[in-house]
Amino acid sequence: xxxxxxxxxxxxxxxxxxxxxxxxxxxxxxxxxxxxxxxxxxxxxxxxxxxxxxxxxxxxxxxxxxxxxxxxxxxxxxxxxxxxxxxxxxxxxxxxxxxxxxxxxxxxxxxxxxxxxxxxxxxxxxxxxxxxxxxxxxxxxx
Numbered sequence: 077x078x079x080x081x082x083x084x085x086x087x088x089x090x091x092x093x094x095x096x097x098x099x100x101x102x103x104x105x106x107x108x109x110x111x112x113x114x115x116x117x118x119x120x121x122x123x124x125x126x127x128x129x130x131x132x133x134x135x136x137x138x139x140x141x142x143x144x145x146x147x148x149x150x151x152x153x154x155x156x157x158x159x160x161x162x163x164x165x166x167x168x169x170x171x172x173x174x175x176x177x178x179x180x181x182x183x184x185x186x187x188x189x190x191x192x193x194x195x196x197x198x199x200x201x202x203x204x205x206x207x208x209x210x211x212x213x214x215x216x217x218x
Contacts, residue, residue: 081105087137
């Protein structure tokens with residue numbers, strides 16, 4: 077099945093039995109509609125997702141990110157404090173696509189990149205020169 081939803085918390089990588097690892101996250105899927113009286117309603121379904129491939133993707137799967145997942149879905153139930161079954165969905169994710177709203181081009185823990193050329197030009201206008209440049213560089217015809 078194919079779902080599009082919002083990640084509810086940062087993904088976590090867990091070790092299973094010492095040899096396998098899985099990336100887990102919860103997806104919130106909103107269904108918006110109007111009821112018989114014309115009032116707008118929203119029903120949210122939460123899907124517990126397990127991604128057994130590409131654990132390097134976990135830093136990108138952050139709270140608030142909109143993703144599209146494709147995988148095998150199962151309906152399960154847990155017992156609440158009154159021993160009543162409460163249904164929930166799980167998905168073994170086969171494919172995932174980062175869609176937007178919080179999507180990052182890099183994982184959050186990655187160090188900052190080198191200063192961009194635009195920033196160097198601004199610094200030079202303020203009288204600050206980068207290492208390796210001299211006043212004579214301004215005299216070059218190109």
